[in-house]
Amino acid sequence: MKIMKKVSIISPCYNGAGYLARFLDSLMQQDYADVEFIFVNDGSTDDTENVFSAYRPRLEAKGWKVVYIKQENAGQAAALSAGLKVFTGEYLMWPDSDDILYAGHIAKKVALMEENPAAGIGFCRLNKVNEENPDKPLCVLERRQNGTNDDFAGDLLICRNILWPPVGAIVRASAFLEVNPGREIYAGAAGQNFQMFFPLAVRYSACYSPEILGAYLIRETSHSRQQTDYVKRQFDHEDTWIHTIMRAPLSDQEKSKAIIRTVNYFERLKDVYCRKIFPSAPGKSRKSQKIRLFGFIPLLKICRKKHRTVVKLFDFIPFLKIR
Structure with a gap:
């Protein structure tokens, strides 16, 4: 019998009551058993805690370990760092709490990393959808490969050909901890995913799945759209x-x-x-x-x-x- 490797999923959330159930429903349809789900409530003032609490026993009934962290509102980076401090899995994912994971998402990403043992990070393709009609893709998001000359670190520096949504990524925990032993990222106002990607990109290769395994949701009130300047x-x-x-x-x-x-x-x-x-x-x-x-x-x-x-x-x- 093949032993599953534990996958840690960190999901920061601030005032996500309006869309959190859809994300948690997508987790419920996953068929991967060994999962540590770390939900970080970043000081929400809406019904986020009650929505999560309703799903918690259902997630635990799947055999998942569920960790709930509640903190004063400190921003996306600080919330992600709170989860990074405590995760224990051999693989790491950090989807936003308004993203959607398609069926088989976790298992297929783990298989991708197992097939590419030298890679520190792996990516799948994503559908880009809007809040009004999340079942109708607007376009496909992906990192286009350039043969064997994959300058991922260089492309990150100038934001060229990058798949930014974290729902598209999976990280090998041993590689991440090698380049980030402090288990935290800089609490800046933007750029959390660059901080997760870049240190890995300068030390490890990346691997890519041709499958569309999730959806990145565009919301007018999302974190990435809050700054108008x-x-x-x-x-x-x-x-x-x-x-x-x-x-x-x-x-x-x-x-x-x-x-x-x-x-x-x-x-x-x-x-x-x-x-x-x-x-x-x-x-x-x-x-x-x-x-x-x-x-x-x-x-x-x-x-x-x-x-x-x-x-x-x-x-x-x-x-x-x-x-």
Whole structure:
């Protein structure tokens, strides 16, 4: 008899009473027995706790271990970190509490990872659906593969060809704990999935399933749509990207190159947006930029010159030159 490997599912939730039952129903239809389900109530003020409590005995009747964590509202990243502190499975998933797992989702993802023992992370394809009609797919979300040249870490830095919804991912716990022994992520305002993906991507390969195993739900009130200020959202992401790069298993030179690449990417995004809002304003090319740790500690200064970029450590020590 083949022994199942335990899968831990962490699901943070804030005021999810209106859609939580649909997510829990999708868990009920899973046929994988050895599951640890960690539900993190991030200070909900609606009926979230009662909805979860109604499903808890049904999930436990499946043989699942159910862990309930309730905390003061601290945001998506802090809620996810609360679950990361206590999970015990050999595989890890962290779907949002408004996502939908299709039948066989867990078992097929585990099979994918077992077939690819060198991979630290695996992905399936997803249907993108809206709240009004979740049974009618709008499109298919996937990471398009480029043969054997899969630069997942590089693509993450510039948000190119990435399957961001966490319901599409599964992580090998031993790999995750190797690159994140502290079992937590930076409590920034955005970029939780980048923090989960990037450290793994620089150390391990990824594997991909051609099957559509779940649905990513678009809601007007979802976490990813709460911020309407585009420029602020880019600053939030840039801040998280830099913190994650600094903690990743990279050499100092690799970290510097990664920071330069991601800073340039976000600067282009903000510049394009500002040109749309202020089309008559003259464009300016920033010749230097300071990157501060925790918002005030001078860490790196990036000086852009005509034929090269110079990185200075602590604002004055020449550290790296890129031509």
